[in-house]
Amino acid sequence: MQFEDLIYEIRNGVAWIIINRPDKMNAFRGTTCDELIKALYKAGYDKDVGAIVLAGAGDRAFCTGGDQSTHDGNYDGRGTVGLPMEELHTAIRDVPKPVIARVQGYAIGGGNVLATICDLTICSEKAIFGQVGPKMGSVDPGYGTAFLARVVGEKKAREIWYMCKRYSGKEAEAMGLANLCVPHDELDAEVQKWGEELCERSPTALAIAKRSFNMDTAHQAGIAGMGMYALKLYYDTDESREGVKALQEKRKPEFRKYIK
């Protein structure tokens, strides 16, 4: 299977799915999301694969969310807001194998959401985690907010979204957003080691464990599905457009001008 926006490699039973848009800090467009969904299911149902790694190419970013150069009130792909986000999030949770996020740089916006949804996160000391939605006119209803609270607790999740601060790899490890933070040059070996250990475990036991963890928060898919329609209406407002425009023009947004 050939991909335009991804690198797909099997390394000793571990599938590495790497977003390959380093010039855009691995931000995703419609094509990227569609390819991620295909790659996840390909690895998920390949009997020779025991674990999946989700990564970003280059040194600077794991993923910085939706590609803002293709965002003008809607993104450039399919789905309610022009990106099949619900399907992508569901694919990470649906595949019957552990998915490890390998975070070596920025995990921002929708990129942070992807790392949050992965079963495990291993990051380097150069990793930077954070949310930006309320600073640039977006928000992730569903897993990015409600599920994040399960991961880091209610207060911290609300701080992450409301305050839009940045957190180091060590801070992410301390709050439970990452399982482990390692020196930068040890990251790939550590991630591969976890992947190979997972390949030694009973695949069915892992698949049932994953389904069981998922079931407890399965209702959040409903929040995401409903919320995406609210997001679509929000993207059509001057308030949201102001955020995207300000980001593109590299200036502070003036959201309060648009209160109705």
Ligand SMILES: CC(C)(COP(=O)(O)OP(=O)(O)OC[C@H]1O[C@@H](n2cnc3c(N)ncnc32)[C@H](O)[C@@H]1OP(=O)(O)O)[C@@H](O)C(=O)NCCC(=O)NCCSC(=O)CCC(=O)c1ccccc1C(=O)O
């Ligand atoms: C990541 C930064 C903090 C890095 O800052 P800095 O080190 O100063 O580098 P820059 O000079 O800013 O960036 C270098 C270069 O990369 C380009 N770039 C970075 N991020 C993006 C991006 N997301 N899209 C397009 N391009 C990007 C940047 O423009 C520069 O290019 P030049 O040509 O050199 O100018 C900083 O870059 C930053 O804050 N980036 C923007 C982060 C952002 O706003 N992301 C979008 C968040 S919203 C989102 O992800 C919603 C989409 C989505 O996922 C979603 C949709 C619907 C429902 C749910 C979701 C969900 O969130 O899950």
